[in-house]
Amino acid sequence: MALRDLTAAQQLAALAAGETTSLELVDAHLAAVDADPVQAFLAVDADGARARAREIDALPERPPLGGVPIAIKDALSTRDIVTTSGSRMLEGFRPVYTATCVDRLEAAGAIVLGKTNMDEFAMGSSTENSAYQNTLNPWDHERVPGGSSGGSAASVAERQVPWSLGSDTGGSIRQPASLCGIVGMKPTYGAISRYGLIAFASSLDQVGPFARTVEDAALLLRHMVGRDPMDSTSLDWPGEITVPTATDLAGVRVGVVDELMGEGVEPGVRAAVEASLGVMEDLGATVVPVSLPSALSGLATYYVIAPAECSSNLARFDGIRYGHPIPADNLLDQYELTRGELFGPEVKRRIMLGTFALASGYYDQYYGRAQRLRTLIVREFAEAFSGVDLLASPTSPTVAFPLGDRTADPYAMYMADVCTIPVSLAGLPAISLPCGLADGLPVGLQLAGPAFSENRLLDAAHAVEGALAFDTRPPGLMT
Amino acid sequence: MSDFEPVIGVEIHVQLSTHTKMFCGCALSFGDPPNTHTCPVCLAHPGVLPVVNEEAVRRAILIGLALGCEIAPRSIFHRKNYFYPDLPKAYQVSQFDIPICGRGEFVAVRDDGSEIRVGITRAHLEEDAAKLTHLGGRRAGAEESVVDFNRGGTPLVEIVTEPDLRSASDAVTFLRQLRQTLLFLGVSDCSMEEGSMRADANVSIRPVGSHGFGTKTELKNMNSFRFLERGIEAEITRQEGILRDGGRVSQETVHYEPETGHITSLRSKEESHDYRYFPEPDLVPVAPDPGWVGELRGELPELPLALRRRMVGEMGLTAEDAEVLTESPELVAYFMDAAALADPKACANWIRGELRAQLREVGTEPWESRVSPAHIAALVDLLGAGTVSVPAAKEVLAGMIETGEQPDAVVEAKGLAQMDESDLAAVIDALVEANPDQAQQLRDGKDKVIGFFVGQAMKQTNGRADPQAVQRLVRAAVLGD
Amino acid sequence: MLGYSPPPMIDESTVRHVARLARLRLSPEEEQVMQQELSGILGHIDAITSMDLDGVPPTTHVIALENVLRADVPRDSLPREEALREAPDVVDDSFGVPRMD
Incomplete structure (x- = not known):
């Protein structure tokens, strides 16, 4: 078995047994990163990674993440490693600081190989809004990997790294995990520090892991959660993230969200999800239908709140302290030319939408109402969780779609997140795990739980994963 | 209008x-x-x-x-x-x-x-x-x-x-x-x-x-x-x-x-x-x-408005005194420390007047100077007891600023204790005798000339004379009042 | 098709006003496309403007945190070279900006 076919847990075991070294692991994965057949990477720090591997290999005792390589979404600030958030606005930008979550992983022994492609400023569901390149779905190079964390998802599916970090605002981890046939998790809002995550929509953004197994996702998560003095919205983590071991779902009550199983969900996706619900019952779960009446208004609510916050968060890109202004002889022109030129169409669209939603005369009608709708959604989830332990739905209503298929219709693209957005609005944790194939392409099952139920979710996902035995190898990697 | x-x-x-x-x-x-x-x-x-x-x-x-x-x-x-x-x-x-x-x-x-x-x-x-x-x-x-x-x-x-x-x-x-x-x-x-x-x-x-x-x-x-x-x-x-x-x-x-x-x-x-x-x-x-919030309320210092009201209402100061002395928290604290030990109105006069005037020349503030509030209070007491005259007290203050000594030590070192009246009378008699023209002017009703005698007397006594007493004694010697 | 299209949710002058507020220079073609696209998106979003939300309070935060405060203790600032290293226009150890009329 090649080193890059090992899961992170297996790599850690091999390191502990002295069967390999961090440098060997880094080199094996760098070879795949260099080839990059799916165009997942925007920047590679080969020298830094090798140097760090040598350091760790020389330590008397291996740190908990042992010197296993990782890829980081380009939305996370990494000191001295070019960080663009997929935008020309930050072309060549070298941050002076590292995001807290990356710092924590590095301190635990993870080795950053490079930065992965993404939709510009995390706005998109196909990674086609990257200013630099399209990332290809490892299962079918004609199709999108999902987004916005498409590079991080593809790099894990393509086995360029065993795991990676993404960020999820309305589904940007779960949806690409679903489309690439891997595990992706969005934790409870506040579980992982956002310090260093280039903000898209601050009240929704969360960092989370991609991996090929639920166990690996848990391992990564456990080293990131917890309060950060640099993030006022980060939470003390109650207890710790445990490595999931569950093999059944005895006594677990699973609610299936009616509104997310209906029209718009591809038949193949529905079939795969329904099959996995059957498997959950076989594992001992009680599966019941649940209604979240406001879930379908979630999309509209989200497309007011997220653009409003983004319009403010992206106002700092003015070409004065960093960036590449289009020179003009007066300030107003320079602002407008720079921002008009260097932001891509989707980013401009959302800034416009958000500016409009906050503008005098429209605030109450749009932003004010969206915040109240958010309250309804929060309440409905709370009510649902009074009767069930977990909610299940498809992660994405469709499998990976062809490149270019939805770029002409913004709202069709927005529909890709219809199942993930309600959970984001409620700030709840959710995991997507591969549950089968439809037309040869992966389908994701989304499991969501109440705040801080990560361990419960990971355990349930672990049990389902074991029973489904989904093969995460894309056809191109089958030997 | x-x-x-x-x-x-x-x-x-x-x-x-x-x-x-x-x-x-x-x-x-x-x-x-x-x-x-x-x-x-x-x-x-x-x-x-x-x-x-x-x-x-x-x-x-x-x-x-x-x-x-x-x-x-x-x-x-x-x-x-x-x-x-x-x-x-x-x-x-x-x-x-x-x-x-x-x-x-x-x-x-x-x-x-x-x-x-x-x-x-x-x-x-x-x-x-x-x-x-x-x-x-x-x-x-x-x-x-x-x-x-x-x-x-x-x-x-x-x-x-x-x-x-x-x-x-x-x-x-x-x-x-x-x-x-x-x-x-x-x-x-x-x-x-x-x-x-x-x-x-x-x-x-x-x-x-x-x-x-x-x-x-x-x-x-x-x-x-x-x-x-x-x-x-x-x-x-x-x-x-x-x-x-x-x-x-x-x-x-x-x-x-x-x-x-x-x-x-x-x-x-x-x-x-x-x-x-x-x-x-x-x-x-x-x-x-x-x-x-309750704790912070307890931490609030006495604020200028309340202080000024107290200074005027309870301490006998004028509104103007109170305004000047509440200029800064440091000045208030200085004044309050002095006023706790001696007559508040006199302390106010000396602090806002002579002390600040003299200190301005050396570019410092009362609370940064070598003169403590207790020393000011002691000086006010010396004045009240008639131990020093007002002009002498000003000189004492200058000495205090320079040396940081207690006022009585400065009085002693500089010999500034007020003269008793019989010694002063002898000085005045000699002055009147030595200046017959001015004495005549006084007799002619030119009252302003009294200032001449006061000035001369202060000079000869190194400021140890009480100007009020000088005036009285000159009139007695010249006019027989 | 009946040849009927609903009136746009957002007119051209609003597009220009919003673009100015957001400091985005849009070409006339971009303005036109933006008007259509925003109108389309707002058409979908508009459902929320008619829902009954009486008595429902807004949610600003999904977490119930309060009073996250930092002690007033200085931390190291950046060396000036680092503060300025990404700046496109450095003048007198400061960030240069064009004139403002």
Whole structure:
């Protein structure tokens, strides 16, 4: 078995047994990163990674993440490693600081190989809004990997790294995990520090892991959660993230969200999800239908709140302290030319939408109402969780779609997140795990739980994963 | 006599003198080289987040309590969105509909003792902008500007008053006494010149007897009370002129040019402001524990208004004494320490008069000098007991300033104890005899010549004579009174 | 098709006003496309403007945190070279900006 076919847990075991070294692991994965057949990477720090591997290999005792390589979404600030958030606005930008979550992983022994492609400023569901390149779905190079964390998802599916970090605002981890046939998790809002995550929509953004197994996702998560003095919205983590071991779902009550199983969900996706619900019952779960009446208004609510916050968060890109202004002889022109030129169409669209939603005369009608709708959604989830332990739905209503298929219709693209957005609005944790194939392409099952139920979710996902035995190898990697 | 009445409200920005900025750990500094107190947070690098400075919250609450404001049980931050190079995030984190300090009232006192009651609308926390310097002249003509982010993110409290002021001089009286109160709280340096206190005035006028409001203009950022008073006066005059000519005042921001005394309109922006306020998602509410607020209330020092009332009502000081002595918390403490040991009125006279006059020459303040409040009290006691004359006491004080000795030691060292009357009478007799012309003038009714004898007597006795006694003895010797 | 298209949710002058507020220079073609696209998106979003939300409070934060405060203790600032290293226009150890009229 090649080193890059090992899961992170297996790599850690091999390191502990002295069967390999961090440098060997880094080199094996760098070879795949260099080839990059799916165009997942925007920047590679080969020298830094090798140097760090040598350091760790020389330590008397291996740190908990042992010197296993990782890829980081380009939305996370990494000191001295070019960080663009997929935008020309930050072309060549070298941050002076590292995001807290990356710092924590590095301190635990993870080795950053490079930065992965993404939709510009995390706005998109196909990674086609990257200013630099399209990332290809490892299962079918004609199709999108999902987004916005498409590079991080593809790099894990393509086995360029065993795991990676993404960020999820309305589904940007779960949806690409679903489309690439891997595990992706969005934790409870506040579980992982956002310090260093280039903000898209601050009240929704969360960092989370991609991996090929639920166990690996848990391992990564456990080293990131917890309060950060640099993030006022980060939470003390109650207890710790445990490595999931569950093999059944005895006594677990699973609610299936009616509104997310209906029209718009591809038949193949529905079939795969329904099959996995059957498997959950076989594992001992009680599966019941649940209604979240406001879930379908979630999309509209989200497309007011997220653009409003983004319009403010992206106002700092003015070409004065960093960036590449289009020179003009007066300030107003320079602002407008720079921002008009260097932001891509989707980013401009959302800034416009958000500016409009906050503008005098429209605030109450749009932003004010969206915040109240958010309250309804929060309440409905709370009510649902009074009767069930977990909610299940498809992660994405469709499998990976062809490149270019939805770029002409913004709202069709927005529909890709219809199942993930309600959970984001409620700030709840959710995991997507591969549950089968439809037309040869992966389908994701989304499991969501109440705040801080990560361990419960990971355990349930672990049990389902074991029973489904989904093969995460894309056809191109089958030997 | 004007037919119009001015209606004035003020907005005051106070920089808090905390150790660090409002939302990051950069140290506050004045006058350091540009961009040496910055970090990713206050430079608004991608991905950074704000964290509220606890001390800034504490000081905002102290200010609110001193202004009689309701302290909000739960207040939140908003983003105020606008583009400007001195605002790196392109939004200012401020407070909007739920400020930390709600309604209050501040009472200022005019020189004649009458009160000016000013409603406080609110006081809220926010962050200061960075320093923008226009190279090559004033704003519009500058080819280029540069930004120094050292100041960016300094904690600010903005205090907004009701339009309760009716004259420029009342506005300035209010502002001076507000400033004094803030100095007593120890929350800010309150330096108008350095910009740690900045005041804008909203000015409108209305026909006397009317209760409506005219269109107001905003007089921006005056850097001294004097200019502020003149500026408000000039603006009132300008508005009166417009209305008298049948015109209409337009709502705009105006600027007072101290050099010319003119009011100029700051070029109106091509678009009206739309700040798109919305709740700051990166910060959570501030909900001060009532116990904490109670503790802070207990920590409030005695404030100038109460102090002045006590000084006049209980200590026998004049209103003017009280005003001078409450100029700074240090001076008050100095006076109070002395007044606890000796006659308060006499202590007040000596501290605000001779002590400060003499110290001004050496460029120091009473509380920094070698003269302790106890020494001043001792000097006042020596005077009261008749041990030294007033002129001698001044010399004693000079000695005390120089040596830091107790006054009685200085009296002894310099031989300044007042002469007894029989010794003084001998000196006077000799003086009268030696100056027959002046004696004759006195006999002729030229009373002013008595000053000559006093001067000579003081000189010959090295100031140990009591001038009153000298006068009496001269009259006795010459006129036989 | 009946040849009927609903009136746009957002007119051209609003597009221009919003673009100015957001400091985005849009070409006339971009303005037109933006008007259509925003109108389309707002058409979907508009459902929320008619829902009954009486008495429902807004949610600003999904977490129930309060009073997250930092002690007033200085931390190291950046060396000036680092503060300025990404700046496109450095003048007198400061960040240069063009004139403002």
